[in-house]
Amino acid sequence: MRPELSEDGDIHVAHEGLASGRTQMCSCGIFTGDLGKALERRDEGYQLVVLASDVDIMRDAFTGATRAFAQSSR
Numbered sequence: 001m002r003p004e005l006s007e008d009g010d011i012h013v014a015h016e017g018l019a020s021g022r023t024q025m026c027s028c029g030i031f032t033g034d035l036g037k038a039l040e041r042r043d044e045g046y047q048l049v050v051l052a053s054d055v056d057i058m059r060d061a062f063t064g065a066t067r068a069f070a071q072s073s074r
Contacts, residue, residue, distance in 0.1 A: 015044075018044065027048065028048075029048030029049065030048070030049060033053060034051075038051045
């Protein structure tokens with residue numbers, strides 16, 4: 001079963017999980033690829049907000065390494 005999405009793309013189930021985590025005294029985290037949304041989620045009470053995907057991290061690291069290599073080859 002696929003969860004329904006709200007207008008801004010957040011999954012309703014995530015907020016239910018946050019509420020359940022509070023009841024059970026468990027930490028709750030969420031992923032978002034957007035800084036503004038990450039700040040909103042933090043303000044809503046998520047203890048862990050992941051702002052970058054594995055692909056973003058690898059791409060940025062590879063780009064930086066490639067630039068450093070190109071500059072050292074000159």
